[in-house]
Amino acid sequence: MTDPRAASRPTATVPAAGVPVSPRRAGGFAIRAARPEDAAEVVALRAVVHPYLVRGVESTRQMIAQPPPGEDWTAWVVESAGQVIGWASAYRNSQTSEADFGEISTLHVHPEHRGRGAGTALLTAALDHLRAIRARRVLTWVRPESLDFARRHGFTPSREMVLSALDLRPAPPAPEPPPEVRLLAATEVDPRRIHAADVAAAADEPGDVPSDAIAYDSWRYEVWDNLGLDRAASTVAEVDGELASFSLVKRDGDRMWSDYTGTVPAYRGRGLARLVKRAALHRAAAGGVRVAYTSNDGANAPMLAVNTRLGYRPVASQWSCLRDLA
Known part of the structure; x- marks a missing residue:
């Protein structure tokens, strides 16, 4: 009997081969690699998008600044008018015997900035990173209202997780x-x-x-x-x-x-x-x-x-x- 870990693990930024880390602009926003000083804004964004996911500023900063070895973790933020309005991360799952299994954390896009391509930009960066580290399969977590978005990008819904x-x-x-x-x-x-x-x-x-x-x-x-x-x-x-x-x-x-x-x-x-x-x-x-x-x-x-x-x-x-x- 188990009570599973958080679906959205903290992430670190380790630029991978083939993954741009300089800011890229489109649709009025810029996507770039996450930095430790982004931690407070990332946590504030999470409180709006996923208020039930608990992870503090110091813990988030720690994971961005000191990435764990061997997992090729990397994270991105999306900025608009100087504010962080999106976040995602991707990494190799090192806790399973299944080879080359990658994961993408739950995408965070502020409700007021959706529909402009920020989520697609974050997902594209994450998938590019996983391909660069030779992941052959990938898992992510999606809210029910975003399942159509996931399907359009080639994902198949599998298991429901209940948050209480x-x-x-x-x-x-x-x-x-x-x-x-x-x-x-x-x-x-x-x-x-x-x-x-x-x-x-x-x-x-x-x-x-x-x-x-x-x-x-x-x-x-x-x-x-x-x-x-x-x-x-x-x-x-x-x-x-x-x-x-x-x-x-x-x-x-x-x-x-x-x-x-x-x-x-x-x-x-x-x-x-x-x-x-x-x-x-x-x-x-x-x-x-x-x-x-x-x-x-x-x-x-x-x-x-x-x-x-x-x-x-x-x-x-x-x-x-x-x-x-x-």
Whole structure:
């Protein structure tokens, strides 16, 4: 049982061969490679376009300034009248055994600037980059109203992802674990143990591509060293000394994202996912978080049921869309 990671991962700018990085102008806007100083405007844009996706300025700046090795991540912004009105990124998925699999983050185009070609320009830049790094297949995430746009560009809708929100006022009460279960904050646990549990839990996560090659260095960069990770709120459960379940929290001010909740297969069916997630929500609320967001594959009935029991309510949906690259 898993509670998947955010659909829109932070991105870095690493110019690839054949991908222009100087500004290109068309339709009254300019597209260029993202820079660390764009982070605040990118986060502000995301709050308008995808208010349920939580990623703070410092975390976004960190990922743009210090790209992870081996993934060929690159990002672009679209500017109009000196303001960032569009954002996209593309990278190689290094967490799967499927060879040459690329991804494009959810395109961000400000509602007041749509219909002028900004989205097409961002998508073209991303696809050109993925071709340059020899990706043979690509996945992106699309809101329901943009599915026709995706189809026109050769993508086929695949799986629905449900995005949900929970008001943490009042704060949920702390859970009472059974005697054999010990709840710990992530600060009290060796990150390698959490990584090992993550790998085990993610192996059968529903999705278009298996998450079966999560290397520790990549995980540490993306998860543990992410400036948005709230280690004090993130919670793990030990059963007889073994790390059995965990719920990771990423935070921006008074908003949080349940980045990933998972249970090692051997310990499923005991209610541990709900236990650790409730504990993480309680700790986050005690630290000042007022609203929590999460996402789930539409076919992940067990985790959807957990979130419903915790009080989450759907607020939006996205569809994974796939296409092959020549």
